[in-house]
Amino acid sequence: MKRKSNVVIVGVNVNKEHEDFKYAMQELGNLAAACHLDVVGELTQNLNQVNRAHYIGTGKMQELRDMIQANQAIAVIFDDELSPSQIRNLEKTLDCEVLDRTMLILEIFARRAKTRESKLQVDIARLKYMLPRLVGMRESLGRQGGGSGLKNRGAGETKLELDRRKIEEKIAQLNKELENLVAQRQTQRKRRNQNGLPIVSLVGYTNAGKSTIMNTMLDLVDQGNEKAVFEKDMLFATLETSVRKVTTNTNRTFLLTDTVGFINKLPHHLVKAFRSTLEEVVEADLLIHVVDYSNPHYEEQITLTNKVLAEIGVVDIPVIYAYNKTDLVEAIEEDDNQQHIYISARNRMGMDALTEAIHEQVFNDYVRCELLIPYTEGQIVSYFSENAHVLDEVHEENGTKLEVECRRADAEKYAQYRIGRTTYDI
Template identity: 60%
Template sequence: MEAMRKAILVGVRIDDEVESFEHSMEELANLAAACDIKGVGQVTQTLERVNPSHYIGKGKAMEVKELAAAEEAEIVLFNDELSPSQIRNLEADLDCMVIDRTMLILDIFAERAKTREAQLQVEIAELQYQLPRLVGLRESLGRQGGGAGLKNRGAGETKLELDRRRIEEKITVLSKQLEELVAQRQVQRKQRHKQALPSAALVGYTNAGKSTLMNAMMEVFEPAKIKQVFEKDMLFATLETSVRSITLPDNKSLLLTDTVGFVSKLPHHLVKAFRSTLEEVAEADLLIHVVDCSNPHYKEMMEITERTLAEIGVKDIPILYAYNKADRLEMSIPKVVEEGVYLSARQRIGIKELTASIRERLYRDYVSCELIIPYQHGEIVSYFNERANVLETVYEEEGTRLVLECRASDRDKYKEYLVN
């Protein structure tokens, strides 16, 4: 196994952001660990605004250089996205490899991307990030033997050697390929909409347990077709959007979508690149905001998730909170509260309670009714069999009698056949 490389972590605290800053620095260490980099020292500075030339003050830069030498660290990690000039100046002064938070996240995404769509999205984001930084990155590459990002991946080597014009051309080509895949996804989404199934999307911070929760729900309600989604206790385990159909005990069905997790300071290039994937969220009838309530910073994580959702244009969709990992707290679970459910997806505790809350919200506009459909309108019977919860079907002289639960809008559409 490869030895972890050592790094000094550097961050600037802007005035009063004490708690969020500490969490952000902890998260930087976790992001580094996900790239096999170990933080061996930390330097922070409180400023009114970041230094435009070096991000930190020049005195602090010397402190970082001395600490890196003392700890034999070959990398200096910065907690924000650096400008091209900041990268150049820091590389020159620190004589170390300089990596910012955005580069770290992009590298994790590049390693985790499995589907062609996710790979294209990440590659476009990487190229857009590299475009204005070619000079600084090239110097950084000299020290790491010509690799791109953090690892010496072959595809990356050629990428960073491209000049600006060729990178722009490559972005155009990849964007066209991505558009084709997005068009296919939209066709699939339209087909799902035809089924008129209500949909719920799992959203939340990275590693909150969204995929574990999805697998738990599939296990409880769809054991026969258990095609599990990938789950692992690590940052950004899921980059692909997975959609599963779940049939509840009363024959009502819903579509459940698992999505990419969020993180503080998620690079805007990535948000832009993953916008098409996140369109699934924008079209959901209900958002299930999965929260790791055992994390001391969970409220802040909730705020970041909600801010990111607003940034991608997701608004006015009802939210149900799934307070996951509640088995780590001193409380008895499951516990149902007005806005959500305290549960443990891994322990499979609270899954039925959460599903009941989902059902209650998704089927709020459903009504019970009875209709007699004339035999010459068999297509209406088929319509209700597909889109409603048919409790009883009786064939009578004047037509098919249906006792069912359906959307109020469907009842009104066929009110002429209602039995009073």
């Protein structure tokens, strides 16, 4: 698709059940803009059910044709996923390119993908979407001839079958390559789990500010710059899962992951293709559900994100809701829920409260204890200096006396060196 091409967007509100229909159309326009397309017209219709042949009613078809011609639009984008026959009928009637919301999202993902894994995931999703739509794409080809046997078949039908076979073979090839990358990711994840570090995952609607939160948090603990992830005010800026180790000023360490954002009517092929990437979320110890508090429809976005999380198997994981972009709203209606934190990641407002909430959730197995480490075991002192919060260090006659806040597992591992009382509630 050419840059700055004119397009018309179309949507149907079935039985007027879609309360946020206007916002859905606005979001479709934002998706088009993300593909460098200019929305020059919008056509909507209320129907009891979508027209099977043309999606919209026949009475609206001429109005749509006039809108396309008047605005010199090169394509029409529909808000729902179209069937192969609908695409074929619409392109024949409208005499222009026809896209649907799914095709548009796939196009954005294809443009944003950077790593080999994300590119493979997008390619697989696009090919699976294309497979049942080959007939529509080959509308100009001849149809199957009479008689039986391959020799009597029309050239067009033979071409369709060849194309279908090629696509199926390509999908199998890409899946095999993706499986190898997924195996590598699982090995890396297993290695991280062996380290015993808690995993905190940022989740939420696209463009809610997840990457900004990660970068701000890294910057606050002097780990910004080299470890910063890509962030930009646009849909689906992040497609790759980024994992960063965050060490706080109390020497407590956790892994922070930034994941792909969700959106209304996210194509199921994409959810399935990105399942391996989203497994990082499934194994998290804590979710930070990032919400764009400045968006009038943030409650609907929360509901949709929770729905997608449930679909990929995220259950019984503690959640902190980070209501982001509070600097863009006139008034903040805070509640008494301790799991609701109001922040502006870009302006660093509320980030201390968010960090403290994370601490309370993922470091609840920390204990405070005193240890007397013989001078011959200097490596143990070094270990606690790197992996615990050393509150006091005194060199005595028999060794180094440490007062530390550390993981319960470490306190038990070095129990032979403990002296005095261990505090379990810190």
